[in-house]
Amino acid sequence: PIALQHGAHRIGRRTDADMEKWRAYGLGQFIHWGLYSIPAGEWNGKQYSGAAEWLKSWKEVSATAYDSLMYQFNPTKFNAESWAETAKQMGVKYVTITTKHHDGFCLWPSKYTNFTVANSPYKKDIIGPLVKAYDKRGIDVILYFSIMDWHNPDWRYDIKTREDSIAFDRFKQFTRNQLLELLTLYPTAKGLWFDGTWDKSWVKQAAFADSLEKEMRAMRPGLIIGSRFRADEYGKRHFDSNGNMMGDYEQGWERKIPEKIADVHGNDWDCVMTVPENQWGYSKVWKGHIKTTDELLEMLAKCVSLDGNFVLNFGPKPDGTLRTEELDLAKGIGEWMGINSEAIYNGEYAGLVKQDWGYYVKKTGTNKIYMLVFNVPVSGALNVVLPSRTAISKVYDLGNPGQNYAPEEIGTSAYFIHLKQQTFKRPFVIVLETADNS
């Protein structure tokens, strides 16, 4: 291995209670809200082809004109309790909220810039009421923070000149000030979800970022920070020059899901997912495929079956209300979670041979294995292969515990679970209790 000063400081998973709680979440909500929600991907009557929250990067948009959106930010229908209640009904255990996206606009009254809600017609802090409303419902809050800040004149994409270096030093202090400010103002926040860390200017700040991460962890013991925050001294991101993950969980799964357990390298990870193909902030037009409740439930099942959390994005409207399509999905997911959340919360990789009918999830610390069924075979027989000398001691339908199944042993530790019916309206869960029969 290469001697590194600023690579991974821990090999393997965190084992403390804060991280074990994070690992058990299963389902989360992402919220992308800010000035970009006002134009919603449209500018001077033309539709931007990219993601709505990236509108300011469009050459047709002048930064000055975009920044003056601050004087239009007035979400009169914003109600933090209502958002948190929707999330509660959906069954999420944590929420990641944009405090500042790449455009630099702060949803909290930061004292380090004027580009905040305090100078908008709305005037009031958005983050505080959201943290309070979610905390009240037992939903943990993670604060999203973009290092890249298109509003701050000291931001640089790279450091090429002495002037760049002097400006970016100011920018680093500004960033540190804002992060310590967020941790001070919102002490119950469980973690920080960093973004906008890919440009060379930040990738060259291994020592500074490492020191800042240590400072934040010292300030807030247990704080959860992902792999996207910093690079090592050779510019390696997420995994250092020795292949070890930096941070507490892998943040590489943006709009994609690992296929097999080997893809996650034994680390904790989250998958953050949009409802349309690629829109995080509110967009007037949702082009392409819009994911259905069943598709999102399968993504959730797949993530939990591979030791990850699934975080679904919501892009609230400029008036502060949630989009109808998102409310409908939250309701559909919530109805399914109302019956089956036992198979999601405290779930982990079961270590069994994947079958076509769906996904296994093992309840952490127990002998309970959940079969999350998405594809019913024509035979109606679900194939289950357990480790040798392991037998099934009990089988029942989570949604209908009275419905017991008599597993048919078809080989050593191999079974068929014969379904009693052929058609199912929604994905369903069968519970296996196993016993060692060596």
Ligand SMILES: C[C@@H]1N[C@@H](C#Cc2ccccc2)[C@H](O)[C@@H]1O
């Ligand atoms: C969580 C998501 N990360 C942000 C991004 C991005 C991005 C930008 C360029 C190329 C690939 C990805 C999106 O704007 C959203 O905040």
